Amino acid sequence: MVIKNKLAKTLVTTALVAVASLFSATSMAAENVGFVYVSPIGDAGWTYQHDLGRLQMEKATGVTTKYVENVPEGPDAERVIREMAKRGDKVIFATSFGYMNPMLKVSKQFPNTAFVHATGYKMGKNMGLYNARFYEGRYLTGVIAGEMTKSNVLGYVAAFPIPEVLQGINAFIQGARSVNPKAELRVIWVNSWFDPGKERQASLTLMSQDADVITHHTDSTAVVQAAEEKGKYAFGYHSDMSKYGSKAHLTATTHHWGNYYTKVVKAAMSGNWKPENIWGGYKEGMIALAPLNPAIPAELQSRIASMEKQIAAGTLHPFKGPVVDQDGKTRVAAGQTMSDGDLSGMDYYVQGVVSKLAK
């Protein structure tokens, strides 16, 4: 279906020029850095943490920033990113996986702009990647869960079975089993990043199946709230969610993007930015735990603090061998640790997860 008709093409082009000339070119003040968010900022969650990072970076560098929230992951993202590049943004951060292909397309049209994409896997000449080792925090919350559980049943509400989410689930049970070999983990998939109703329903189901410590890889605070209501424990995710359940909330794996954003923007301002693939964790300050709940015994609190130091120093790895998957296959031999390549392709549950992964 190639358009052979030159006339049709010319007509359409002429029509576009005519309409465009009706509206005189508008002059916009040049902005410096743009952010594309997948959801509204709200007051907790994935986008909220990125926005905290944006504000911190703005303060540290003095640049002006602009953001667009709730941008659908698809063709609309391409227009939003292009608009930012067109008005002269030096750096553009796109903070969700679905922006990968649109951003790659735009980056080719604007070779002098720095494009930085979170959680994807495609890089370009002027497009870098960043992500955080969320699983490091998950491992520590797993250790706490293994010690705090009475029923030895843990629960996990998860969005989609992509490697990042599976890393979190597996790190959590690895941590729990390192202190409590009887611990088992049940997972419920809600097939949505943000659906408070379904997340709540899944939490109630898990607790009715004896789970007494639950956590989630979704974006709302519903899981923590449900645990608070039922008098069980929960870990938040993305943000400190303690205000949604002061008794239930043991701690949370929290994301911190501010230092990284500051570094990238400073490099771009001085002309030294190069696309990189950054996967930062405790060491880079991208991951931290929210303040620990006083319900956690002091001895455990100090153990966690020293494990945080070990993870940052690289002496403790959540996927240190032996790592055995659900089917009994050894994924990492004793004495070795999982490579970044194997981590990014993770598509299985480790031992201790009692749910089955749909194939």
Place this chain on the structure above:
Amino acid sequence: MLRLERRAEASAVMSYASPLLAIILMLIGGLILFSALGKDPIEGFRIFFISPLSDIYGVAELFLKATPLMLVAIGLAVGFRANIWNIGAEGQYIMGGVAASAVALYFYESEGPHILFLMVVAGGIGGMLWASVPAFLKTRFNTNEILVSLMLVYVAQLAVSWLVHGPMMDPEGFNFPQSRMFEESALLPMLVEGTRLNAAFLFALSALVVGYIFMYRSFFGFQMQVAGYAKDAARYAGFSAKRMIWIGLLSGGGMAGIAGMSEVAGPMGQLTEHVSNNYGFAGIIVAFVARLNPVGIFFASLLMALLYLGGEQAQQYMNLPSSISNVFQGMLLLFLLGSDVFINYRLKWKNS
């Protein structure tokens, strides 16, 4: 006490003028809204309605965004004129996109114009198959097509989610839920260099012309219109109600399916879970704002598209929240329905 009294005759002039009136009221509402938010209303108006169109790229984006709306709305209008209420264009759109993607992936790494041709056909058939379920159930068991078509939207959403997590997932995509990127031979050709406006815009314009001829110049279009105005008269004249139901639902499904194809083979270039983007529901608003008229659909689609683009600009340059586009869409529909009331009724003061 105030009460509504039915007018003896609705004004024909006003039924065409009321969409314009609704637009004007929406603009006034918008100016008040901007002021209430502490923004300069004139500046807000400029950013929302004018700056998206300040260059060729912007205008091309407007036509690109309006293309699926036009396709969905013209297909739905055929059925709506005969009081056949297909509310499930969203699901038919998804299934059209899925069918077209299946063709693109089946012919992955091969060349030739037949690929795109088959994708268009598959898109149309995919949408029609999905619409044939409510058509069959309605003609056979007299079920309510509003409910059946709407429920099938959720089935379609779950189906596409399963497909991109399973059979249609990119094998080199690290388990992320999306298909491979289509190859050049499965992408619609661009109409204007340097923009994303593609051949689907020409499909949409042709569909509007064909829709116009069908509705106003064909005997069958006339039958459907009669059925819409007076069901019993149509039956008395011997027009087949079953045939109308099938045509009404299949035209909506087919067009929505082609719209879905134009999105995966156009700006998306792959199948993901986010294929639908609400075009199927927005198309219903477009069809009604346009009074089910093809010329009106052309302009109403552009207006709806502009509300999306303007909302993005308002966020970037005025720090307004993302819901601003929805507020404008809501105002437009509210004022339109509001003026409809006054076309058919007048306000009367009565002592009780």
